[in-house]
Amino acid sequence: MAAVLELGVAAAAAGAMACRPLHQGGVCSSVVAAASPLRVGHSQVLGRAALPVCRGLRVSVSGRTSRSAAVVRSAPASRGIVCEAQETVTGGTGVVSDQTFQKLVLESDVPVLVDFWAPWCGPCRMIAPIIDELARQYAGKIRCLKLNTDESPYIATEYGIRSIPTVMIFKRGEKKDTVIGAVPKSTLTATIEKYLD
Secondary structure, three states, X not given: OEEEEEOOOEEEEEOOEEXXXXXXXXXXXXXXXXXXXXXXXXXXXXXXXXXXXXXXEEEEOOOOOOOOHXXXXXXXXXXXXXXXXXXXXXXXXXXXXXXXXXXXXHOOOOOEEEEEEOOOOHHHHHHHHHHHHHHHHXXXXXXXEEEEXXXXXXXXXXXXXXXXXXXXXXXXXXXXXXXXXXXXXXXXXXXXXXXXX
């Protein structure tokens, strides 16, 4: 039995689930569903399939069935479909997590832009260079941080993140504004300018 794993590229693999990010209007949502059998053709070898390589994406495949994507992601690589995208944070942005959110965001002396994102989200990767550019442009005036919603689900849930990318502006410990989706730099700049002293 084979399934399809779509994370930016289609990959055929042995298993019983499909994990596919949906991109609609610059916003990602994830869907996990049962997959129907798929003939892989010449690339299938003894129950394993040749998988296309995507920069920053590692995929391990074996015969696990009936697990959710969240459970499989944290499961040992010995069984199932395991996807692990490598986090790439660049430029002038920092990283914030459930453990550091209070100190880095809520207790900050300057306004904070938090980019809620996930490694598998195409639109998140599209706006990453814009966030990096804004971090350099507003250095000293605003702090730009990235929160991986897969690794820090508590904060994402607390702030009602349902679609990514979502950018939130915090000032003096309070959420002031929210921008959802892959928006142009001018939209983010206008939002930031409203909260500078």
